[in-house]
Amino acid sequence: EAGVTQFPSHSVIEKGQTVTLRCDPISGHDNLYWYRRVMGKEIKFLLHFVKESKQDESGMPNNRFLAERTGGTYSTLKVQPAELEDSGVYFCASSQEGLLMNTEAFFGQGTRLTVV
């Protein structure tokens, strides 16, 4: 079974450009999360999808960030326009939902974004 896959693994862009990160969750996982780790700090929650709906987007830093999950499958996170402080590693995670304690969240390998 394929794990959570993120594309690209690395991206270097100039300030002011647009970048789109993609996450393919594990097939059948309704929950999809985006997290970000900036410069050795803690990993911070960005948002949570349940299928195609945004369940919680309280961690999105500002309106330059737009996340979508059309059809409840893969998700994209667009940063437009990118700023220097957006540099970091963006993680995606997915999990199943269940009546009992559900499975853990499986994480992808992350996308390292560098804004120069």
Place this chain on the structure above:
Amino acid sequence: AQKVTQAQTEISVVEKEDVTLDCVYETRDTTYYLFWYKQPPSGELVFLIRRNSFDEQNEISGRYSWNFQKSTSSFNFTITASQVVDSAVYFCALSEAIGAGGTSYGKLTFGQGTILTVHP
């Protein structure tokens, strides 16, 4: 607000030594979940353990063991007889309980991570 503190930024040990990674958390929830994840050099976060707030039993899995103490809000992780392959960044995380009866966990609040280096 939830908070997780991993006071040890970096730990360096020699192979076969035991090492304990500390994790202290803060939450106002009565039901919550605690996690440990490992991030090897390849970058992905690998799930190690989930513990819910009602289960204070310590757990052992091979060379790994976890000590959950609600009285001190701590969830420490010990690696016995460390090996070079244990070198990684280790993250402790906390989640609120959501859903009917608190049966599911929500977003994770992570600590800053502890870099563990095991030397041969």
